[in-house]
């Protein structure tokens with residue numbers, strides 16, 4: 057299971073040299089300010105700006121040449137499933153990489169951290185618990201689509217969680233802001249996305 061529109065940025069800290077990992081989700085850009093990536097040594101490593109039409113800029117103080125570099129990405133590039141290396145444009149030296157991490161472990165924690173003081177979700181604590189439960193269901197192979205696929209993306213909204221089948225784009229929406237939403241999900245051992253079977257695809261002319 058993957059959460060849609062997320063990526064991880066790995067960059068070396070210009071001060072202490074540590075290779076740091078920063079989890080980034082579309083909702084990282086939902087607040088008033090843009091995400092700043094910090095090292096555990098407290099040095100600010102990079103900043104990410106977003107402009108209209110989903111253009112992203114990564115501002116990074118290069119530890120090799122000590123200049124600030126600006127890397128630009130389209131939304132498609134930033135949220136791509138294909139990892140890409142980041143290298144110093146002057147020296148060609150590898151600085152880090154950007155790309156998805158496929159395991160959800162540690163991610164929920166990072167999401168929780170990023171959500172502190174963020175008002176994206178109506179009920180952030182509840183969303184986390186629901187994601188946790190979804191992860192359990194998925195781990196037991198209980199999350200699938202009618203079309204037979206187990207490849208499910210998760211899209212997060214302030215008041216709901218959308219499960220999307222990657223094969224047929226069938227969708228299942230779970231409301232996620234009140235206690236009953238969580239209780240209902242806790243009782244489920246499986247979730248089936250109403251997807252499109254082969255016959256339906258033929259009718260749709262796909």
Ligand SMILES: [Zn+2]
Pocket residue numbers: 069070071072073074095096097098099
């Ligand atoms: Zn550092």
Ligand SMILES: [Zn+2]
Pocket residue numbers: 118119120121122123125144145146147
């Ligand atoms: Zn450089």
Ligand SMILES: [Zn+2]
Pocket residue numbers: 201202203204205221222223224225226251252
């Ligand atoms: Zn499907």
